[in-house]
Amino acid sequence: MSALTNDMRTATGVITRSNTGIPSSRLAMWFLLGGEVLIFGGLLVSYMMGRLAHPEWAEEAHHTATTIGFINAIILLTSDLFVVMAHADAQRKDGASAAKNIMITVALGLAFLVIKGFEYSHEISAGLTIHKSVFWAYYYLITGIHGSHIVVGIIALTLVARTAKRGEQLQRVETAGIYWHFVDMVWLIVFPLLYIAK
Amino acid sequence: MAIDAKVDLKKARMTWAMLVGTMTISYLAAKFMGHGSTVSTVVFSIMVVQWLILASQFLHLNVEPKFVWGLWISSVFFVAVLFILSYFDVWNHQGINWCRGAADCVQLNEPKSF
Amino acid sequence: MWGTLPENVGTFQDLDGLMEFITVVVGLWFLAAMAMIIGFSLMFKAKPGVKAQYIAGNTGKQVGVLLGIVAAITMFDFMIDIRNVPLWNTIKMQIPAEGDQVGVLAKQWTWVFTHKTKAGNVTTEMFNDAGEYSDSANGAPKLHVRTGTKTIYSLNSEDVLHSFKINALRVTMDIIPGRTYKGWFEAVKPGTYDLACAEICGRGHGDMAGRLVVHTPDDYDKWVKAKGVTKADSAPKGVVVAHNAAH
Amino acid sequence: MGSSHHEPTFTEKYIFPLDHKNIGLQYLLTAMFMACVGGFLAYVFRMKLAWADAPVPLVGDVDGGLYNSMVTMHGTVMIFWVAMPTLIAAFGNFLIPLMIGADDMAFPRLNRLSYQIFLLSAIILIASFFVPGGSASGAWTFYPPLNSSKIVDGVVEMHNGGVYWGGNLWILAVALEFASFLLGGINFMTTTLNLRTKGMGLFQMPMSLWMINIASLVFALSVGPLVAGAIMMLSDRMVGTGFFNPELGGDPVLFQHLFWFFGHPEVYVVLLPALGFFADIIPVFARKPFFGYRIVVYFTLFLGALSFIVWAHHQFQAGIDPRMANYFTITTIIISIPFGVMLFALILSLYGGSIRFTVPMLWAISGVAEFLVGGITGIHLGTSASDIYFHDNYFVVAHFHYTLFPATFFGAFAAITFWFPKWFGRHLNEGLGKLHWMLTVVFFNGIFIPLFITGLNGQHRRIYDYKAWDEMNTPAQHNLNVIATICLLGLLATQLVFLLNFFRSWASGPKATANPYNATTLEWAAASPPPHGNFDKVLTVYRGPHEYSVPGAKEDFSPQWIQ
Known part of the structure; x- marks a missing residue:
């Protein structure tokens, strides 16, 4: 058994030894989000190049529901606030209220998905399916992949809330929160691209 | 080099208010002033501001070691490189030695002299 | 080298x-x-x-x-x-302003060359009128050009990526469906040279053989007269190329 | 923090290991199996190329479609399932914790998960051979519209009915492999940055760690657009959207850019770890420090950044704007500068040494020499006008085999023969090692020098039988292809010598001490093989990684961990 364990005790729980001053869990999340920026970047760049080359897509874009996009944006921004409050609770070692705040964030995330679902069904029934034109293919692909990241975020936050309720692994609250903020930052660019640049 | 930067809830609520405010501005601008290119540029610049606020406050990048900014800036820079260098070839309707649909170039037409 | x-x-x-x-x-x-x-x-x-x-x-x-x-x-x-x-x-x-016009149409596993000549468009291709398909050397579609004048080719593809490659002339250009690419070359020495598809285009990529036939100017006119008169430009299928058993 | 402190049971040790060394071993063995698969695929299409009319023994008749799928899968397997797992994952897992004095990776469970995702991707790829319609056969670059809306024989339209599972499973397997290496890379970088022992700054790390981490970072930052492209391709194939389908308004060139934006950094991701291993092995057997450690590190970082602006030299003739080709030719020349620095640093590391030609040293020196051939032929292809002739012909095939083969196999064999005593606690047989090295070098050159010449003669790629072209149907071309095929058979046979040596020495080779080569990096401070938890005391690092023949020191090596 090695005398030098990798572990080091900090305010919110046991984290690995850290030469860079950033706990390993948060450092890993930064690298993961760096890769995610490229995934969404590749997708959005393809879409932007398509929009700039196809003026006719602007007519297609008229049918996107800006109001619903706006409401979803507000929901996500509010959910960010609760995640930050959960992080503050975790720092005060108050696992129970951190879990409560996380569950509010999860509820808001589910609300986002439900609204998105209505929006999809409304659009599909209006004939704006994925086959209609390449713009709609991009619309469904971008919002679909963003939506799947919201689902992953919801699952992660729920798991973190379960352990946080018992007061364990509180540093996870912050790492999951960072992931959630990133997913919201993606929506900050998806919203203007799909709903405002018409 | 803060392992655990202290979260300031008052500032968090203020950040939230700023983000929601700017989002409402872009929404209303789009709603009432149409969707022209001026509105779009305004909205996109608001978006960049929102990114910076959210990154520095919620992701507390303002207290995080600098190389995390470096990581994010370089990943966004590489996305921009992909956009700039492949924009000229992709989706365009014509180039120096090619043209796209029948409208742009008649099969076997006289080539444009260069 | x-x-x-x-x-x-x-x-x-x-x-x-x-x-x-x-x-x-x-x-x-x-x-x-x-x-x-x-x-x-x-x-x-x-x-x-x-x-x-x-x-x-x-x-x-x-x-x-x-x-x-x-x-x-x-x-x-x-x-x-x-x-x-x-x-x-x-x-x-720098695509030259004037020269012999040639239309190269690549489709899954054959070439269709359309020559714009004085006597109208002459098309040479691998499928014969019965639509049968041949891959043997003499069945390959031929692109006829003449020495002394530049040939300007325009490349089109019906289905997937192909590539127009003539080793003897050091010419290579990919053909992208949905786009028409233009290029040029000028042959100097009469003869028959290989023409191949250099971009993978499916199972028959290995059968897409073609030939570049370089004529002297008067030989080219004889070819045009022989082909041009019998095949008016309106007819879509030009020279009937002898065919072998289907692949 | 997950790594259980009791002695692990059999399943924990071998079936679901948490220990980074066993996970590295799993990657190594999976990669060796996939190398056999890749080698068999090469055997099939080389036999077809040499004797086009005869059926291939063990396989029977090979038509255009089967030939294309063999070529496609050979490329895919060799790059994603042999080169990356061996160089990055197997040796990354084994070396990183040992070289930085940590007891395990920062996230052992994530490390295990990334191997399991990798194993799943390998199983899916193997399964894609046996689905109806055969495996993917539109070249490993998977250009649309051939791979996105037209089936290889152009008869069955893809999206309305004839779903063609070989290609779909190919995309799924590659996407899973990307996920596995994204997670693995994050684990490597976090471990290297955070868990270094006391005294080990970034410039006290061995060169292998620099190279593996830069490779992981370049991979993580370049794989994104291709993941987006793969998702668009999958929806084109299965849902019938028109991203890349010109008939529905799509654009095939978009995928080419997304692919090669990833493709070019990928070849450096495969190459850098091998150069790192050479840079750590040469000082040990030349008994002198590596030449220009800091200069090479800075130029490698410069290379990592540059690799993102170079990609379109793969597309000079593929219809990009000719003015862009002039730009990419210049950036391709600029990127040859860091390679010049790295290669000449490796060569100059031999100067003034006292060189012992052990098997790892032979692999390292010949690896640098062989890579040189690949590097110099890159100028023919990186220069846009000369690429006109060479585009998609066997000169290109020989070029990239002279860069990928030395990186993958010379690099891997150098690393395996060098770290075998540490990893398994036993020595490989020196005689078999030298025999394997000599035969591999002879046969490798025997395959690809003839291919260079056939490429100069103009032989185009991915064509299974050259009967239809008079210029290619000559006896000279035929003989060159036959020589290449015979040498390939020789190369495959030689690898049996290696497998025999590897497994026999693993079972019953002579015991190895902790530091058999009197080396100086931290992994030699642990026992051979290192127990669970690696080191029995806290290590402190006092000096750089390659301190050999220090003037005034008693021994000709001064290890990092001794005062």
Whole structure:
């Protein structure tokens, strides 16, 4: 058994030894989000190049529901606030209220998905399916992949809330929160691209 | 080099208010002033501001070691490189030695002299 | 260049010059580097009682040696590029104003060449009227050009990516469905040369053989007269090419 | 923090190991199996190329479609399932914790998960051979519209009915492999940055760690657009959207850019770890420090950044704007500068040494020499005008085999033969090692020098039988292809020598001490093989990684961990 364990005790729980001053869990999340920026970047760049080359897509874009996009944006921004409050609770070692705040964030995330679902069904029934034109293919692909990241975020936050309720692994609250903020930052660019640049 | 930067809830609520405010501005601008290119540029610049606020406050990048900014800036820079260098070839309707649909170039037409 | 490049029968002779120049430059650097590797390996074999020297390449002079070698290599590379750019511009960018028009249509596993001649459009292709498909050498569709005048080809594809490649003329250009690409060449030496599809296009990519037939100007006129009269330009299928058993 | 402190049971040790060394071993063995698969695929299409009319023994008749799928899968397997797992994952897992003095990776469970995702991707790829319609056969670059809306024989339209599972499973397997290496890479970088022992700054790390981490970072930052492209491709194939389908308004060139934006950094991701291993092995057997450690590190970082602006030299003739080709030719020349620095640093590391030609040293020196051939032929292809002739012909095939084969196999064999005593606690047989090295070098050159010459003669790629072209149907071309095929058979046979040596020495080779080569990096401070938890005391690092023949020191090596 090695005398030098990798572990080091900090305010919110046991984290690995850290030469860079950033706990390993948060450092890993930064690298993961760096890769995610490229995934969404590749997708959005393809879409932007398509929009700039196809003026006719602007007519297609008229049918996107800006109001619903706006409401979803507000929901996500509010959910960010609760995640930050959960992080503050975790720092005060108050696992129970951190879990409560996380569950509010999860509820808001589910609300986002439900609204998105209505929006999809409304659009599909209006004939704006994925086959209609390449713009709609991009619309469904971008919002679909963003939506799947919201689902992953919801699952992660729920798991973190379960352990946080018992007061364990509180540093996870912050790492999951960072992931959630990133997913919201993606929506900050998806919203203007799909709903405002018409 | 803060392992655990202290979260300031008052500032968090203020950040939230700023983000929601700017989002409402872009929404209303789009709603009432149409969707022209001026509105779009305004909205996109608001978006960049929102990114910076959210990154520095919620992701507390303002207290995080600098190389995390470096990581994010370089990943966004590489996305921009992909956009700039492949924009000229992709989706365009014509180039120096090619043209796209029948409208742009008649099969076997006289080539444009260069 | 070991004399193995096929004879260049077009006007892009400088390409061969460029390739040989690159080989000479690059060959010199290769020999120098190999001499260093083999030389150092033999010179500094472990000999009893002789200790290694502590050269960590961290002093200015040592690093200077390394960067000096690399700077020299880069200077040679830029010399290559100085010769390269004008060639690239003339071949790919400056499409001549007048010349024989040829339409190249690539589709999954055959070529259709449409020649715009005085007597109208003459199309040569591999499928015969019965639609049967042949792959043997004499069945390959032929692209007829003449010496002395530039040929301007426009490339189209019906389905997937193909690539228009004639080794003898040093011509390569990919064909992208949905786009029409233009290029040019000028043949110098009459004869029949290979034409191939250089971009993978499915199961029959290996059967997409074609031939470039370079005529002398009067021979070309005889060909046009023979083909032009019988096949008016309106008829979509031009010369009937003898066919073999279906593949 | 997950790594259980009791002695692990059999399943924990071998079936679901948490220990980074066993996970590295799993990657190594999976990669060796996939190398056999890749080698068999090469055997099939080389036999077809040499004797086009005869059926291939063990396989029977090979038509255009089967030939294309063999070529496609050979490329895919060799790059994603042999080169990356061996160089990055197997040796990354084994070396990183040992070389930085940590007891395990920062996230052992994530490390295990990334291997399991990798194993799943390998199983899916193998399964894609046996689905109806055969495996993917539109080239490993998977250009649309051939791979996105038209089936290889152009008869069955893809999206309305004939779903063609070989290609779909190919995309799924590659996407899973990307996920596995994204997670693995993050684990490597976090471990290297955070868990270094006391005294080990970034410039006290061995060169292998620099190279593996830069490779992981470049991979993580370049794989994104291709993941987006793969998702668009999958929806084109299965849902019938028109991203890349010109008939529905799509654009095939978009995928080419997304692919090669990833493709070019990928070849450096495969190459850098091999150069790192050479840079750590040469000082040990030349008994002198590596030449220009800091200069090479800075130039490698410069290379990592540059590799993102170079990609379109794969597309000079593929219809990009000719003015862009002039730009990419210049950036391709600029990127040859860091390679010049790295290669000449490796060569100059031999100067003034006292060289012992052990098997790892032979692999390292010959690896550098062989890579040199690949590097110099890159100038023919990186120069846009000369690429006109060479585009998609066997000169290109020989070029990239002279860069990928030395990186993958010479690099891997150098690393395996060098770290075998540490990893398995036993020595490989020196005689078999030298025999394997000599035969591999002879046969490798025997395959690809003839291919260079056939490429100069103009032989185009991915064509299974050259009967239809008079210029290609000559006896000279035929003989060159036959020589290449015979040498390939020789190469495959030689690898049996290696497998025999590897497994026999693993079972019953002579025991190895902790530091058999008197080396200086931290992994030699642990026992051979290192127990669970690696080191029995806290290590402190006092000096750089390659301190050999320090003037005034008693021994000709001064290890990092001794005062």
